[in-house]
Amino acid sequence: MSLKKQSNDATFKDLLDELQWRGLVALSTDEDALRKALNETKITYYIGFDPTAPSLHLGNLVQLLFMRRLQLAGHKPLALIGGSTGLVGDPRPTAERTLNTKETVAEWVEKLGKQASRFLSFEGENPARLVNNLDWTAPLSAIDFLRDIGKYFRVGTMLSKDAVSARLNSEHGISYTEFSYQILQGYDFLELFRRYDCTLQMGGSDQWGNLTSGTDLIRKAEGKSVHIMATPLITSSDGKKFGKSEGNAIWLDEELTSPYAFYQYWLNVTDEDLEDRLKVFTFLTKAEIEAVVAEHQAAPHLRSGQKRLALEITTLVHSAEAARGAIDASAALFGQGDLEALDAATLQAALGELPNTTAAVGTPITQLLIDTGLVDSISAGRRAIKEGGVYVNNLKIEDEMAVLTELLHSKFAVLRRGKKTLAGVFTA
Secondary structure, eight states, X not given: OOOOOOOSSTTSSSHHHHHHHTTOOSEESOHHHHHHHHHHSOOEEEEEEOOSSSSOBHXXXXXXXXXXXXXXXXXXXXXXXXXXXXXXXXXXXXXXXOOOOHHHHHHHHXXXXXXXXXXXXXXXXXXXXXXXXXXXHTTOOHHHIIIIIXXXXXXXXXXXXXXXXXXXXXXXXXXXXXXXXXXXXXXXXXXXXXXXOEEEEEEEGGGHHHHHHHHHHHHHHHOOOOEEEEEOOOBOTTSOBOSGGGTOOOBSSTTTSOHHHHHHHHHTOOHHHHHHHHHHHOOOOHHHHHHHHHHHHHSGGGOHHHHHHHHHHHHHHTOHHHHHHHHHHHHHXXXXXXXGGXXXXXXXXXXXXXXXXXXXXXXXXXXXXXXXXXOSSHHHHHHHHHTTOEEETTEEOOOTTOBOOOOBTTTEEEEEETTTEEEEEEEO
């Protein structure tokens, strides 16, 4: 009898149908077999996250939410934190990775595990499980690894992987360390298949070569067929992949990317990207997304779609309270709310995202305007004040010779020129 694992949105006939509509399936193994597995069985699946930084980022969020969607549909997730693969690092397209110390990687394994756990449920009929691939690679000797695992891999096939071939054709070449990464990832899938009957691995489309290493290894070692799915890469407006190696990471750790900056990022999503981002990063239904998009298209200047997107994702990643704080801070900074009502941490985070300077009480406002880049000269600053376009803590400055006097929380000031140009002042 079919279990029929329904989509979480009644609009769709099944889960795979919804995932495809959301644009989450770029590549997969046999679609019919995959659909049957998702519909008729309760599968165990996994995604791996390597601790090559102290936080997960926006690219990882795509995978975390992918995991959550499958768990809500009744399937059982394994979140793998790569304590061993994090010591090696998968091949980058350009140059060799810098290897981190074992102590650093161990610390990051713990941090990433806690982050990943926020998006999954560890209770109920299909509880999630955190796993660390160091548990099965650390006890394995080099000889056992070569005899028991390496024998299944053909060098010609390994050389043909996109990540490897790109490096071979570069001036940097590739080390045996990074060349062997695909064997380690394939071994992970084999171990999870043996230990937990895991039959599906997911990841980004740039990981396809590593994903197929696992299916090939399981077929050769166990004589079984398993599944893989790859999501499309999420890119920034200039076409770059989101990730720490690109230097434009949006981190999930609030210490690295504040909830205010996180909210502002989503608020600035382009109209062209809005619908796709709603599909990928929210749990709104198809009908709800269509309603949000229609409302936005009726009055795009109000940016209602971006506001809903930012609210949904900031609430999901941080909390409803953090999202509300970001909204209040944004309104207050632009003179539409009470700056004094903002707590010091939220205000500090918000000002840290703006052009800012450090100055003492008594510093001329014109000097602050220059130091923060709002004007380019004393005369321009005086002219801006005379024209009524300069505000400190949302109070209009009338005197061209005015100095900084009032501070928020005894250490901050918000400088504004006109309606939209902001800067922050921190006391020395």
